[in-house]
Amino acid sequence: MPEVNLPRAAARLAEFGALRAVSMVYQNPAIGPAPAPDFLNAAVMIETELDAAEIREQLRRIETELGRLRTVDKYAPRVIDLDLCLLGSLIIETPELRLPDPDLLTRPHLAVTLAELAPGFPHPVTGESLGAIAARLRLGADLRPRPDVAERLAPPAA
Secondary structure, eight states: OHHHHHHHHHHHHTTSSEEEEEOOOEEEOOOSSSOOOOEEEOOEEEEOSOOHHHHHHHHHHHHHHTTOOOOSOTTSOOSOOOOOOOBTBOOEEOSSOEESOGGGGTOHHHHHHHHHHOTTOBOTTTOOBHHHHHHHHHTTOOOEEOHHHHTTTOOOOO
């Protein structure tokens, strides 16, 4: 259940880095060919010493701990899905990892949540600000705020 797993995932993310900011949680229709339950999406900003491969490994570990079973169907419903979308201005192109996540330029749920954390941050490839990308993609997007879930993801007060 995403309403439960998002707060659990945020707590586990704090185990390998300082949770600096959390976006609003948005509910949106699932992406893919088959009918599936809506997704809940959020973005977090973490300060960590881990490199991209180590972060990805930790994200997969958290997904497994929360009950995710990976299948060949990339559109299959899942209990949790954690993605590394940006790591500063780093650009990586490998079979295992692409940074920035190419979906950031086409998926409103990624652009909007990331722009809430750093609207002026330039996309490492295009140079367009996250805020501008989000504004463009948000038009007509079915993103419904879920403050009831977002309040349980808030980083600890400094």
